[in-house]
Amino acid sequence: MDNETRLGLYKTMVLSRSFEEAILRDYHADKKPVWDIGAGLIPGEMHLSSGQEPVAAGMCAHLTSNDAITATHRPHHFAIAHGMDLRLLAAEIFGRETGLGKGRGGHMHLFDPSIHFSCSGIIAEGYPPALGIAFAFQRQGKDSVVVAVTGEGAANQGAFHESLNLAALWKLPVVFVIEDNDWAISVPRDASTSIRSNAVRATSYGIRGTRIQDNSVEGVWDAAKTAVERARAGEGPSLIEVHTVRLWGHFEGDAQAYRSDLDSLIDPIPAYANQLESDGVLSREMIGSISQEAKMRVEDAIEFAKSSPLPSATEVDRYVFA
Amino acid sequence: MVITGAPSESVTARKLTTAKAMVEAISQEMDRDPSIFVMGEDIGAYGGIFSSTSGLLEKFGPQRIMDTPISETAFMGLATGAAVExxxxxxxxxxxxxxxVCMDQIYNHMAKIHYESGGNVKVPVVLMTAVGGGYSDGAQHSQCLWGVFAHLPGMKVVVPSNPYDAKGLMISAIRDDNPVIYMFHKGxxxxPWMAKNPRSLGPVPEKPYEVPIGRAAVVRTGRDLTIVTLSLSVHHALDAADELASQGIDCEVIDLRSLVPLDREAVLESVAKTGRLLVVDEDYQSFGLTGEIAAVVAEKxxxxxxxxxxxxxMPDIPIPYSRTLEYAVLPTAERIAAAARLVMA
Incomplete structure (x- = not known):
């Protein structure tokens, strides 16, 4: 892997983290003194993806805006890695008229046709629409592919199994990605899943399955390269499971009392910075300037969101029908 | 009052069954628009269990007419994704x-994406499905359930009762940029293998035409009583109206044809004339269509x-298997006539 690619992966992860740190800050800023999930400039559930950036950065490095992503209730890292306009993303999270869904969607329901991005708040149910996007690409004679993301908890849903079978049967250009962050909210993987690797489940449907054990962005990048190339070449779907890490709660406000692994978590971003530094790809100065640049872009987006108008209540029924 | 619905036979002499009218609509639209495809269980070589796709595989081939595995969640979602693209x-x-087994894909995805996206993503899917009982298929294969779909915002719901509307509503549904659920009663x-009303064969123009979604049809005019209904019950209501006419009761029969949007004006206009309302529905009674129509008048x-x-x-019980029991709950012509006489009493 060349230095430019490695640097690109790092920058993508840093941008995503910066964005979520700003959301975290503003999300909690006005929910005090009595914490109220529905209060503040950013109301509602907030599922942040920090720790899982390697999965998105490694996958999306192989995609263009002609490729599609169906993401989960925890979608920001994939949205950002796939090139979503940060202003439109932030404005939707702040519930503004200028947001991607004009404030009708929220952070679990981001739709950006310009980069073929969508996500769903229902576990595993982003897989079936991914089949249709892939089907359309195939029938339209495009070489575009779809990356369909779920967590490891979703691999026990019917939608997951139906989708793997149908994608394999119709040789659809889909890369199924499982972010195994060890936790389905509070239920550990050992208590939910009868096998250690979901790559086995891919094999059982006649498609390639890979498990990456170490949350390595370069490991994801390697596996993604093969899977995306195969899908583009008409060789059908693949599955990549990445053992990643959920650094924060399932949602903000989750006290995580059920969790005993909090002291042993490895943050992949400083870890990758160290690796790149020791390989001579990154300097301390560059780490600072990359972080600075990301923060500037993020704060611009947050400012745009905050200064945008709220949707008009008189237009609440607009967009029910086309 | 404008009388809409099937043209007189002088307009078109050709007759088709409702099934054949549906297939003709799909076929003509597929000729026009290569982005249309059909998929589902046994819709290829079999032609649809209720003949909704007969002959389409032979005409359009397996690239556009596709049998799916028994994986409704997967292929409902596939329809949504393909429509989005x-x-x-x-x-x-x-x-x-x-x-x-697939409601999440229908309701949480197909029906909501346009709204959640602030109008940026359109989902033009036609979801066609067989409804209704009367042939002892039991509690899991005889329901109408249109009330469920009409209750949930984001999908249009159309329910043709005759061959002419079946073709026109199918064409309108295909051309609509929203998800449309198209519910056809087996009856x-x-x-040929099920008892049928004589009106299931009727005049259908050969050229493509649209029946507008959201417009009810006055299928019989009358002075004394308005019967609002849809689907197979329209035929039972017309049969009942014939009988009632001989007893001096002049019924007006409204075929709603669409539940979403609902033609409230057609109901109000008729009730304003007759002053009496009987709502007939093969779907369950509570929290359903009959209450909604009553509310239309009560609120106005x-x-x-x-x-x-x-x-x-239908009373609020699972639909029974035994013929004796099933016909104790279905809204038959006899039961409609009896209910109408009570309203007039």
Whole structure:
């Protein structure tokens, strides 16, 4: 892997983290003194993806805006890695008229046709629409592919199994990605899943399955390269499971009392910075300037969101029908 | 009052069954628009269990007419995804009763994406599905359930009762940029292997035409009593109206044809004239269509009514298997006539 690619992966992860740190800050800023999930400039559930950036950065490095992503209730890292306009993303999270869904969607329901991005708040149910996007690409004679993301908890849903079978049967250009962050909210993987690797489940449907054990962005990048190339070449779907890490709660406000692994978590971003530094790809100065640049872009987006108008209540029924 | 619905036979002499009218609509639209495809269970070589796709595989081939695995969640979602990317899928759910295994894809995805996206993403899917009982298929294969779909915002719901509307509503549904659920009663399809109403064979123009979604049809005019209904019950209501006419009761029969959008004006206009309302529904009674139609009048002006609203719907019990039991709950012509006489009493 060349230095430019490695640097690109790092920058993508840093941008995503910066964005979520700003959301975290503003999300909690006005929910005090009595914490109220529905209060503040950013109301509602907030599922942040920090720790899982390697999965998105490694996958999306192989995609263009002609490729599609169906993401989960925890979608920001994939949205950002796939090139979503940060202003439109932030404005939707702040519930503004200028947001991607004009404030009708929220952070679990981001739709950006310009980069073929969508996500769903229902576990595993982003897989079936991914089949249709892939089907359309195939029938339209495009070489575009779809990356369909779920967590490891979703691999026990019917939608997951139906989708793997149908994608394999119709040789659809889909890369199924499982972010195994060890936790389905509070239920550990050992208590939910009868096998250690979901790559086995891919094999059982006649498609390639890979498990990456170490949350390595370069490991994801390697596996993604093969899977995306195969899908583009008409060789059908693949599955990549990445053992990643959920650094924060399932949602903000989750006290995580059920969790005993909090002291042993490895943050992949400083870890990758160290690796790149020791390989001579990154300097301390560059780490600072990359972080600075990301923060500037993020704060611009947050400012745009905050200064945008709220949707008009008189237009609440607009967009029910086309 | 404008009388809409099937043209007189002088306009078109050709007759088709409802099933054949549906297939002709799909076929003509597929000729026009290559982005249309059809998928579902047994819709290829079999031609649809209720003949909704007969002959399409032979004409369009397996690239556009696709049998799916028994994976309703996967292929409902596939329809949504394909529609989002510019195709126009027609997807069949073999029996509406099967909605339970794929409702998340229908309701949380197909129906909501346009709204959640602030109008940026359109989902032009036609979801066609067989409904209704009367042939002892039991509690899991005989329901209508249109009330469920009409209750949930984001999908249009159309329910043709005759061959002419079946073709026109299918064409409108395919051309609509929203998800449309198209619910056809097995008893109006004109199937050779099931008891059928004579009106399941009717005049259908050969050229493509649209029946507008959201417009009810006055299928019989009358002075004394308005019967609002849809689907197979339209035929039972017309049969009942014939009988009642000989007893001096002049019924007006309204075929709603669409539940979403609902033609409230057509109901109000008729009730303003007759002053009496009987709502007939093969779907369950509570929290359903009959209550909704009653509310349309009650909210507008209850003084339109000379007698209390009457409802005849499936009682709130699972649909029984035994013929004796099933026909004890279906809204038959006899039961409609009896209910009408009570309203007039």
């Amino acid at each position: 510019g195709m126009r899928p027609i997807v069949e759910l073999m029996f509406v009763d099967f909605f339970g 109006v399809m004109g199937l 002006d209850p003084r339109l009514l000379k007698a209390p609203v009457s409802r005849l719907a």
